[in-house]
Amino acid sequence: MKTIAFFNNKGGVGKTSLVYHLAWMFRELEHNVLAMDLDPQSNLTSAFLDEPELELLWPQGEHPETILGTIDPLIQSMGDIKPLKAKQIAERLYLVPGDLGLSLFEDRLSEAWSKCLDDNPANAGDGFRVMTAFHRVVRAAGEAQHADIALIDVGPNVGAMNRAALVAADYVVIPLGADLFSLQGLRNLGPTLRSWRGGWNKRKDGKVPSNLAMPGGGMKPIGYVLLNPSVRSNRPVKAYRKWADKIPAVYAEEVLGCAPPPGSVEADPSQLAMVKHFKSLMPMAQDARKPMFLLKPADGAIGGHAAAVQACYEQFKGLAQRILDETV
Ligand SMILES: Nc1ncnc2c1ncn2[C@@H]1O[C@H](COP(=O)(O)OP(=O)(O)O)[C@@H](O)[C@H]1O
Ligand SMILES: [Mg+2]
Numbered sequence: 001m002k003t004i005a006f007f008n009n010k011g012g013v014g015k016t017s018l019v020y021h022l023a024w025m026f027r028e029l030e031h032n033v034l035a036m037d038l039d040p041q042s043n044l045t046s047a048f049l050d051e052p053e054l055e056l057l058w059p060q061g062e063h064p065e066t067i068l069g070t071i072d073p074l075i076q077s078m079g080d081i082k083p084l085k086a087k088q089i090a091e092r093l094y095l096v097p098g099d100l101g102l103s104l105f106e107d108r109l110s111e112a113w114s115k116c117l118d119d120n121p122a123n124a125g126d127g128f129r130v131m132t133a134f135h136r137v138v139r140a141a142g143e144a145q146h147a148d149i150a151l152i153d154v155g156p157n158v159g160a161m162n163r164a165a166l167v168a169a170d171y172v173v174i175p176l177g178a179d180l181f182s183l184q185g186l187r188n189l190g191p192t193l194r195s196w197r198g199g200w201n202k203r204k205d206g207k208v209p210s211n212l213a214m215p216g217g218g219m220k221p222i223g224y225v226l227l228n229p230s231v232r233s234n235r236p237v238k239a240y241r242k243w244a245d246k247i248p249a250v251y252a253e254e255v256l257g258c259a260p261p262p263g264s265v266e267a268d269p270s271q272l273a274m275v276k277h278f279k280s281l282m283p284m285a286q287d288a289r290k291p292m293f294l295l296k297p298a299d300g301a302i303g304g305h306a307a308a309v310q311a312c313y314e315q316f317k318g319l320a321q322r323i324l325d326e327t328v
Pocket of ligand 1: 010013017018043277279
């Protein structure tokens with residue numbers, strides 16, 4: 001199973017929408033897909049499930065069916081992860097549901113990072129159990145559903161939670177907008193990924209408890225996805241152009257640690273897709289609880305919308321195939 005995290009410390013760049021749509025698209029392409037919501041804001045979970053389902057998932061009291069339920073013993077320091085059955089969304093599509101209470105795990109994750117280096121094997125063991133929790137959950141849930149691809153959505157920060165989420169990821173896709181904030185975020189991401197990867201490499205040869213499934217912590221950046229601004233024609237707005245033109249160099253220098261490629265963002269080999277802002281389809285899709293590219297006339301996708309649905313399908317299909325090519 002390939003595990004891919006979608007990561008940027010800038011919010012609102014389309015991470016969750018991307019994971020949601022790609023999960024459906026990989027399913028369209030006959031893959032067995034597991035989506036995992038590791039953002040305590042749980043937007044991915046709310047995209048997949050309707051309100052009655054969410055109420056059942058998040059009752060008052062314990063949440064045995066969410067990511068919080070499975071890692072709760074670790075938060076309480078009362079044992080290890082509990083088995084979790086991923087929630088079926090459709091044939092070949094499963095979700096490890098998110099939970100607002102997941103933020104309670106942040107302190108334990110932060111402490112665990114240093115504990116992994118502890119000379120005392122009991123302390124190190126606790127550190128490793130906590131640090132590998134996400135990896136073990138995604139692996140077990142993926143194996144149970146025969147998933148061959150797992151997509152992880154995370155919140156917009158560079159905290160301990162995301163460090164553990166990224167340790168569980170073989171690959172990283174960076175969703176971006178063409179704006180000042182996104183570019184600043186991109187500048188932080190490269191050094192952050194390097195430090196997390198190096199830190200995990202240093203730890204993973206330490207006092208690891210026997211029989212603990214250890215993630216490789218590769219978190220290899222395979223490229224970025226640029227969310228285009230909403231434009232009426234195909235003519236890019238001036239501000240967009242200004243920031244978009246800077247992305248290839250910043251990505252190469254900060255994330256890949258290599259010389260900037262020649263040419264524009266359109267020609268940048270690290271650019272996986274420039275996803276259109278499907279302004280009219282998104283609200284329709286949210287109402288219909290479907291990905292934009294599966295909207296039907298009955299959902300309101302008539303006339304010009306039907307053509308947009310087709311364009312959207314092709315765009316996400318191309319992106320999904322590109323991701324498959326980059327993760328062999
Ligand atoms: N391709 C798209 N077309 C139209 N709207 C989009 C698209 N991608 C994201 N959005 C909208 O942009 C906003 C931010 O997206 P979201 O996926 O929640 O970003 P993030 O997870 O990075 O915070 C949401 O309102 C979402 O509906
Ligand atoms: Mg999000």
